[in-house]
Amino acid sequence: MDDTRTQFGETWHRSVRAVREQPSIAVGLGIVIVMLLAGFFMPLPFSPTRPDPINTLQPPSGSHWFGTDSDGFDVFSRTIASAARDLPLALLGTLASVLIGVPLGLLASSRSRWSERIMRGLDVFQSFPLVILAITIVTLTGNRLENVILAIIVINVPRFMRLIRSEALALRESRFIEAARAVGAGRIRVLRRHMLPNVLGVTLAQSSLAAAHAIVVIAALSFVGAGVSPPNPSWGLMIQAGARQMTTGDWWVVVFPGLAVLLTVAALNLVADGLQARRESEH
Amino acid sequence: MSLVRVEELTKTFRRDGGATVHAVNNVSFEIARGETLALIGESGSGKSTIGRMLLRLLEADTGTIEIDGVDIRSLEEHDLRSMRAKMQIVFQEPYESLNPKMRIGDIVSEPLEIHEPNLSRSDRRDRVEATLEEVGLETHHAELLPRSLSGGQQQRVGIARALVTRPALVVLDEPTSSLDLSVQAQILEILSDLQQSHDLSYLYISHDLSTVKYIAHRIAVLYLGEIREQGPLETVVEDPQDPYTKALLSASLDPDPTVRPANVRKLAGEIPDPTNLPEGCFLHGRCPVRVDACRESAMVLREIDVGHSVRCVRAPVDEAEWATDAGGGESR
Amino acid sequence: MAHGPLLEVKGITTRFDTRHGSVKAVNAVSFQADRGEMVGIVGESGCGKSATVRSVLGLIRKPGRVVDGEVLLDGRDLLHIPKRELRRVRGDRIGFVAQNPFASLNPILKIERQFHNVITAHRGRSSRSSTRPLAREMLDAVGIPGPDRILDGYAHELSGGMAQRVVIAMALSLDPELIIADEPTTALDVTIQGQILDLLKRNSVDEGRSLVLVTHDLGVVAQYCDRVVVMYAGKVVETGPVREVFSRPWHPYTLGLLQSVPRRGAKVKSLPGRVPSLIDYPVGCPFANRCSFAFDRCREEAPELSPVFPDGVTQRAVSCHADPEEVSASVPRAR
Numbered sequence: 001m002d003d004t005r006t007q008f009g010e011t012w013h014r015s016v017r018a019v020r021e022q023p024s025i026a027v028g029l030g031i032v033i034v035m036l037l038a039g040f041f042m043p044l045p046f047s048p049t050r051p052d053p054i055n056t057l058q059p060p061s062g063s064h065w066f067g068t069d070s071d072g073f074d075v076f077s078r079t080i081a082s083a084a085r086d087l088p089l090a091l092l093g094t095l096a097s098v099l100i101g102v103p104l105g106l107l108a109s110s111r112s113r114w115s116e117r118i119m120r121g122l123d124v125f126q127s128f129p130l131v132i133l134a135i136t137i138v139t140l141t142g143n144r145l146e147n148v149i150l151a152i153i154v155i156n157v158p159r160f161m162r163l164i165r166s167e168a169l170a171l172r173e174s175r176f177i178e179a180a181r182a183v184g185a186g187r188i189r190v191l192r193r194h195m196l197p198n199v200l201g202v203t204l205a206q207s208s209l210a211a212a213h214a215i216v217v218i219a220a221l222s223f224v225g226a227g228v229s230p231p232n233p234s235w236g237l238m239i240q241a242g243a244r245q246m247t248t249g250d251w252w253v254v255v256f257p258g259l260a261v262l263l264t265v266a267a268l269n270l271v272a273d274g275l276q277a278r279r280e281s282e283h
Numbered sequence: 284m285s286l287v288r289v290e291e292l293t294k295t296f297r298r299d300g301g302a303t304v305h306a307v308n309n310v311s312f313e314i315a316r317g318e319t320l321a322l323i324g325e326s327g328s329g330k331s332t333i334g335r336m337l338l339r340l341l342e343a344d345t346g347t348i349e350i351d352g353v354d355i356r357s358l359e360e361h362d363l364r365s366m367r368a369k370m371q372i373v374f375q376e377p378y379e380s381l382n383p384k385m386r387i388g389d390i391v392s393e394p395l396e397i398h399e400p401n402l403s404r405s406d407r408r409d410r411v412e413a414t415l416e417e418v419g420l421e422t423h424h425a426e427l428l429p430r431s432l433s434g435g436q437q438q439r440v441g442i443a444r445a446l447v448t449r450p451a452l453v454v455l456d457e458p459t460s461s462l463d464l465s466v467q468a469q470i471l472e473i474l475s476d477l478q479q480s481h482d483l484s485y486l487y488i489s490h491d492l493s494t495v496k497y498i499a500h501r502i503a504v505l506y507l508g509e510i511r512e513q514g515p516l517e518t519v520v521e522d523p524q525d526p527y528t529k530a531l532l533s534a535s536l537d538p539d540p541t542v543r544p545a546n547v548r549k550l551a552g553e554i555p556d557p558t559n560l561p562e563g564c565f566l567h568g569r570c571p572v573r574v575d576a577c578r579e580s581a582m583v584l585r586e587i588d589v590g591h592s593v594r595c596v597r598a599p600v601d602e603a604e605w606a607t608d609a610g611g612g613e614s615r
Numbered sequence: 616m617a618h619g620p621l622l623e624v625k626g627i628t629t630r631f632d633t634r635h636g637s638v639k640a641v642n643a644v645s646f647q648a649d650r651g652e653m654v655g656i657v658g659e660s661g662c663g664k665s666a667t668v669r670s671v672l673g674l675i676r677k678p679g680r681v682v683d684g685e686v687l688l689d690g691r692d693l694l695h696i697p698k699r700e701l702r703r704v705r706g707d708r709i710g711f712v713a714q715n716p717f718a719s720l721n722p723i724l725k726i727e728r729q730f731h732n733v734i735t736a737h738r739g740r741s742s743r744s745s746t747r748p749l750a751r752e753m754l755d756a757v758g759i760p761g762p763d764r765i766l767d768g769y770a771h772e773l774s775g776g777m778a779q780r781v782v783i784a785m786a787l788s789l790d791p792e793l794i795i796a797d798e799p800t801t802a803l804d805v806t807i808q809g810q811i812l813d814l815l816k817r818n819s820v821d822e823g824r825s826l827v828l829v830t831h832d833l834g835v836v837a838q839y840c841d842r843v844v845v846m847y848a849g850k851v852v853e854t855g856p857v858r859e860v861f862s863r864p865w866h867p868y869t870l871g872l873l874q875s876v877p878r879r880g881a882k883v884k885s886l887p888g889r890v891p892s893l894i895d896y897p898v899g900c901p902f903a904n905r906c907s908f909a910f911d912r913c914r915e916e917a918p919e920l921s922p923v924f925p926d927g928v929t930q931r932a933v934s935c936h937a938d939p940e941e942v943s944a945s946v947p948r949a950r
Contacts, residue, residue: 175379184367184397197384325804463659468875468885497877534806536834
């Protein structure tokens with residue numbers, strides 16, 4: 001009757017219902033899922049990693065739907081293939097940030113001097129421009145995928161901590177939290193059974209936004225050459241390569257990966273909007 | 284021996300800006316087993332604060348609190364937590380006091396998980412179902428979330444949660460103030476029946492005299508953190524001796540239009556700010572029967588009859604002396 | 616002065632369109648208020664009493680709309696006049712006092728300024744020096760000592776009781792013929808409540824104005840009002856002189872309410888069941904599912920408020936199929 005397990009099952013059912021009732025969640029999620037599936041399973045007309053040096057800088061045509069770039073890569077294939085790299089990176093990074101940031105945020109909501117100091121430290125930390133920070137981290141630790149995720153975590157954990165902490169601080173004043181204490185619940189039980197379920201909603205909405213931001217961070221990283229290295233496909237890399245072609249009028253090299261980033265970010269924002277609208281309508 | 288014995292309880296708060304609020308000033312009272320003591324007062328009286336200090340949801344500054352012979356204030360965290368099985372509270376706002384994400388069954392079962400962890404799952408479920416029935420809810424309600432219930436039903440859940448560990452003392456903090464009149468009656472009925480069947484002691488906190496009259500055995504009238512008068516319900520209500528008690532009682536409007544109090548005893552002005560307590564007797568600025576002595580020294584509760592104590596130094600006051608026009612009073 | 620009641624509310628019906636359906640908040644509500652009369656509209660939460668007075672004042676906004684009915688102030692319909700005229704009437708001829716005085720007072724303007732704004736909005740331009748004496752006079756009338764200090768101060772410096780007095784003073788400053796007060800003392804302490812109700816009565820009905828008081832408190836109605844309008848599920852179920860209705864109620868709901876009042880020594884009698892949904896409004900009488908006097912006709916046919924005399928004057932009326940004598944015989948007599 002009372003497991004944390006059942007609580008997550010509960011959340012699942014409510015999520016399914018949320019998706020059905022709020023079209024923006026369905027549309028946004030749908031786009032993301034389609035892109036993921038396409039990235040992993042769609043048979044590509046051309047190899048995303050083997051260039052065709054003869055057919056460079058071809059405009060979009062019947063055979064090359066999105067055209068080719070200066071190395072002869074098929075832009076369409078690379079755009080789709082990037083989805084299998086950039087999206088999972090963003091989602092994984094966000095998930096890791098949630099798993100670390102939410103518990104820390106809950107713990108930080110206790111009224112101790114330790115928590116105040118941590119928060120002030122975070123303030124200083126977050127005053128750095130985040131993308132620069134990400135670039136610095138990856139450059140310092142090495143150009144590997146794991147470090148891209150590390151960068152995303154470093155950027156997002158403070159955000160989640162701050163958000164969850166402020167939600168938890170507000171929750172602490174609730175009558176039902178006082179009731180839980182009156183009934184004899186200890187600190188851990190209060191956090192686990194009373195605080196956590198009531199911050200999940202805001203966590204979910206924020207996660208979607210964080211994932212959207214992570215896509216941009218990953219693109220920015222590969223744009224400056226940190227993170228994903230050529231010839232692996234990544235939207236950021238493609239945009240960087242294509243940026244040079246803008247002056248010569250070969251627009252397709254940069255526009256299609258750019259649109260892909262835009263679409264993903266928009267889809268994730270749609271999900272976040274839908275979740276937020278649902279939370280507002282419930283209150 | 285009384286179930287509850289409270290002596291010289293005080294509490295001050297610091298407001299933003301530095302002002303000190305003297306919320307509770309040397310309050311003492313006792314509650315016997317199976318008895319209801321009502322704390323009645325207006326805003327600033329400290330009644331809610333006292334209720335919370337009794338259960339140590341708020342820490343008192345000074346004073347003794349003994350429940351079932353145990354000195355509550357000296358208990359360590361762990362022992363205090365086990366003590367909570369014996370002393371519970373029902374809050375004023377039914378919906379706010381329930382975790383909106385938790386099912387009713389889980390809400391009522393949580394105290395058992397904490398205090399009787401050795402109960403088997405099915406035994407626990409049986410206890411929860413039995414308690415839900417006692418408060419007039421049905422087993423299927425256990426599956427619902429709080430928002431699916433009406434205000435009256437939500438309050439029943441609050442009562443069930445308080446009773447499931449079979450406490451000896453329940454603090455009732457304005458349990459019917461947020462409810463409609465017809466629902467209020469249902470809740471009062473449940474509380475009254477449960478007191479009989481479980482020999483419960485209630486600390487009933489309210490500003491509403493009619494519910495107090497229905498459920499209380501003894502009554503303590505509070506003003507600015509002090510008890511002005513304390514005694515058996517009938518005595519205090521039929522023959523109040525303190526000017527504040529008189530004013531409070533006569534201010535309550537009887538739903539029977541044929542009952543018109545001959546004189547409405549009024550106090551002048553407003554309730555003073557608890558950061559700026561008056562000198563001497565707290566009531567003297569508003570009191571129609573004050574004398575010079577009232578301004579000089581603080582008044583002490585003194586017993587004028589068995590179990591009946593009053594703070595006003597002039598008690599008993601002759602009715603004729605209670606001017607109907609002084610202090611802004613008027614007859615209706 | 617014209618004959619007949621000052622305020623006549625006839626058949627007001629108000630709906631709120633929500634995504635769950637149409638909420639039938641007010642259903643063919645009729646009542647009246649004579650000059651010098653205090654009318655109490657009483658009912659529990661959701662009965663439509665607040666929605667009714669807001670409909671009367673023309674304060675209903677989307678998603679709500681008044682779909683039917685007339686509000687006659689001195690014979691003139693207020694519902695079907697242009698907004699600008701309504702705004703003039705409201706304030707000038709009708710004063711309004713809401714539950715939360717701090718919601719009615721502007722937190723950033725001095726009290727004097729607010730008086731000034733209210734007066735000039737309805738009486739035309741005048742200087743502060745001429746509105747101040749009037750403001751002072753009004754604060755005096757509501758029993759505020761040291762009005763100058765209040766006038767030069769702000770709303771947040773006042774206690775709840777003081778703030779409500781200021782709101783009442785402002786409403787009175789335009790010399791309205793009718794005052795509508797929506798739960799004016801619910802948020803105030805018990806001892807202050809009496810003061811406020813006394814001053815409301817003194818400054819309104821005692822001076823020939825009409826006062827419509829919305830409340831959930833039977834005691835307030837019993838001790839102050841001349842006439843009572845009992846509402847349930849958006850309908851008027853009973854109306855009449857307070858003494859008569861309270862001693863011999865004709866409607867089972869009124870009876871139920873009176874029986875719910877806790878009395879020492881007697882077991883309190885509670886009303887079983889719940890209020891029906893205002894969206895899935897039941898066919899027949901909305902009280903039928905909780906009524907111990909209900910019979911088949913009650914569930915099929917909604918009762919109408921009667922008797923209503925041909926000229927519209929209603930002294931005492933009830934909306935029920937049962938025999939009023941039977942209902943009033945069940946009143947608790949024990950004290």
